[in-house]
Amino acid sequence: MREIYDALVIGGGAAGLFCAGSLAQAGQHVAVLEHGPEVGQKILISGGGRCNFTNLEVSAKNFLSQNPHFCKSALAGFTPFDFLALVGEAGIAWHEKTLGQLFCDGSARQIVDLLLARMGPTPPRCGVNIQAVAHDGNFRLETDKGTFRAQNLVVATGGLSIPKIGATDFAYRLARQFGHQVIPPRPALVPLTFEAEWISALAGVSAPVTAQAGKARFAESLLFTHRGLSGPAVLQISSHLAPGEGFNVDFRPGTRLEDALLAAKRARPKAGLKSVLAEHLPARLAAHFAEAHSGNLADLPDKSLRALGAQLNRFAFHPTGTEGFAKAEVTAGGVDTAGLNSRNCGSKTVPGLYFIGEAVDVTGWLGGYNFQWAWASAHAAAEGIKGAQQDGE
Template sequence: MKQDFDVVVVGAGAAGLFCAGVAARRGQRVLVLDHGEEPGQKILISGGGRCNFTNMKVGAENFISANPHFCKSALAGFTPRDFIALVERYGIAYHEKTLGQLFCDGSARQILEMLLDLCAGVELRFGTVVHEISHDGTFVLETSHGPVTARNLVIATGGLSIPKLGATGFAYEVAKKFGHSVVPPRPALVPLTFAPQDVSWMQALAGVSAPVRISAGKRRFEESLLFTHRGLSGPAVLQISSYLAPGAAFEVDFYLGLRAEDALLDAKTRRPKAALKTVLAEHLPARLAAHFAGADDRNMADLPDKFLRSLGGQLNRLVLTPAGNEGFAKAEVTAGGVDTSDLVSKTCESQKLPGLFFIGEAVDVTGWLGGYNFQWAWASGHAAGQAIQAR
């Protein structure tokens, strides 16, 4: 026997659960389906297990999309302050880490438990695979536990990042089936890899972290960089990775706030007997200072000005060209996704098929590192949940 609902939400992640809770509290009969055995798996691993659930300052400029204006309506309709109020209502202690990023004091599980509580009255079915979706006035879903019908369908299955947690291209398949375009998905917020001839010096520094400014075109981020055995990671690198086209280079400034050339020439005058490595270590981690100093053990007084100027240029503007990245397995999110051209910005509803919604990471809206993608999940889930009607 077919089971009928006002809305079926496919995907029990941040966006799907929040959307289901919003719709249920408006009196809708809601079913959530997920092929995983447990809900909210990406929530639980986020923020080192403490869930960076939003950011104090969120705007369209913090997102990447073929249509940079699309996210504005949903973000305005449900703000970070709205979600913070919810967190506070549930008594979840939190703190601001850096750059407006908010984390739970305790565990990310508190956020998941809050979402599940908001879904009181929602029917949740895990370990359920959707085999086929059709539409003949209502949506018919053929699932591994029998057929289901609904007047509304919300796709909240995310992107391709972290496949070990069950990520698939399901959202893109549904979008194409109902006439939507898909902006080609690609890994975002992902560590960068380098060709063998370029990566050897980075491997020698694996585990070293340093505050830097990374820039590519007009984009720049001031956060930490981490050397790895395959290349580079760390917040600054993850941020810039979302903006890099294949083969594109970027610049790294290791001497934040200083013109390295002037600093080195000044040190030569003031501290002529100091070793170059010692001078560099005042601004850089010791191993990184030793790398830039190389085998040169001369005192500052013995180093030619031309050499110091050249080294200063490297310290402020080291140009690097990655060979690639670590792919969806290590990417925190997926850039690209369901094209926003055929979605209503205020509701995330399809313009081609009323009652069909796409929310969260499935959509071509990708946030920066720092709680922005969770805020998009809450905002887009809220927009769709408020718009769903018992047709």
């Protein structure tokens, strides 16, 4: 008889490895199948090689989905402090950066080693290409390394972001095969592109800003690039933009610039606009916005100063596009949560089939939230598999 696993996990990323480890810790017979040459590749490149593995403040408001409530149960079932406990047990030193973001003091490799250690003596199988998946009471996977059978199948193959490390649409194809809908995938947490020459001319300039699109507001830094805009504030706002939509940037949060410019005119009428703007903005950015206004502040009408100040507090940007999945940190959209059980990320129609991590239509903010969704959704699926087996005994 062919060996039948309790569960097969497709995908050796954060969610897949964590789910497999949680099952192995409970004595389940589990295997991870990874099509790439090694596991944890996205973990290894994240956070500048130090892995922003979670965030101290995590709630449903930090995630985008067609169903904003779907992630609540999984997030409540496995919190950042639950993962921190594992980090502590593994002796991994960590530190907090801005806005609750947690990073390894050392290398992201420590997180991969933690995940592999939880799996016990059975290592992931890499370089496995799945050719067909069938369900006949158990799941049967035909691969170039033979046939695998399991009672449960966990799909943790991620989205389309960063194809150079092996991203594919496998999860979406498999979801559709089993009757699930897929929310159209799109790049998220991605740099934005512009055709305006003045933007590329400012490449390298960074400024603390507040970016806003609708109700979404992010107070972080903006970076001008040769192709457009990047930096945390822009990456964050990109996830909230539909194609063709624009957003606003406050280049001086907390300061009403029209009042500041008028006050400077009264106090220092002979000062140049560029030098005054440079007190509030990076020098090159100040020079750009001042170049259309010659002379001293005294030479400029109050109306013009008010208009310029108001513009800088609510500057409208209209991107022409994004840098695509190649530069996107994550993929928005994915397997429709309407077909999944929010308690365990299991299929409502195919018993034993689970979708977790980035493959699902749950997309976190920048700052460790997507890793926390990977851990939480993986834990939920593992608990679902263990619970279903106990119910069947």
